[in-house]
Amino acid sequence: MDSQELLSLERRAREWLTEHAPQSMFSEAASTSILFANISKRNIQALLSGTLIALALISTLLIAPLRSVKFGAMSLIPNLLPALLGFGIWGLLVGQVGLAISIVVGMTLGIVVDDTVHFLSKYLHYRRKRGMSTPEAVKETIITVGPALFGTTIILASGFTMLATSGFEINSQMGALTAITIVIAFVGDFFLLPCLMMLFDRSTIKVRDQETVVKAKPLTETGN
Incomplete structure (x- = not known):
C-alpha cells in the first residue's frame, strides 16, 4: 500500500472504532509504516x-536588480514552468510523488532561477547599454548566453541521468x-523567454535613437 x-485505511479504522467500539477499546493506530506515511505527507506538502x-x-x-516590474513578473513564467511541467510528466509516467521527488523543485530552484536571471540581465544590458532594438537584443542574448546555458544543461542533465540508473529507487527517481x-528549464529560457520578450517588449526602435530624438527636440525648438 502506498x-x-x-x-486512508487508518482513518477508516479509527472512524469505525469511534462509532462501534466501547470507549475503553478505542486506540490510536501506531506503527513504523503509519509513522513514515505521515512524515512523507507532511514533508511533501511543506x-x-x-x-x-x-x-x-x-x-x-x-524587480530590484532588473529595475523593471514587467520583467520581474515575466520571470515568474520560466521559473515556475519547469517544476509544473516536470511534475506533470512524472504524473503521466509514474503517477506517484515520493519524499525524494518532493525535494526536486528545491534542488533545481537555483539552476532554474540562475538561467532566467542570466538571460534577462544580458537582454536588458543589450537594450539599455547598447541601445539595441528588441529583436536585435534577443538575437545577441541567444548568441552570447546560449552556449553557457546549453553546456550547463548538458553537464547537469547527464549527471542526474546517470543517477537515474541507480538501483536505489529514491536516488533513481x-x-x-x-x-x-x-532540460525543461533550458527549453523554457531558450525558446519561451525570447517569445515573451518579443510579445511584451515589442519596441523595434533602438533605445539610443529614442534618447537622441528626445534630447534633440528642445535644441530644434530653440533654433526655430
Missing part, C-alpha cells in the same frame, strides 16, 4: 508549498525528475 492508501512561495518571492525580488526539470 502512503495515501495506508493513511516542501512543495514552500518552494512555490520561494519562487514567487524570488521573482518579486528580481530523484535523478530522473531532476534531469527532466533541468
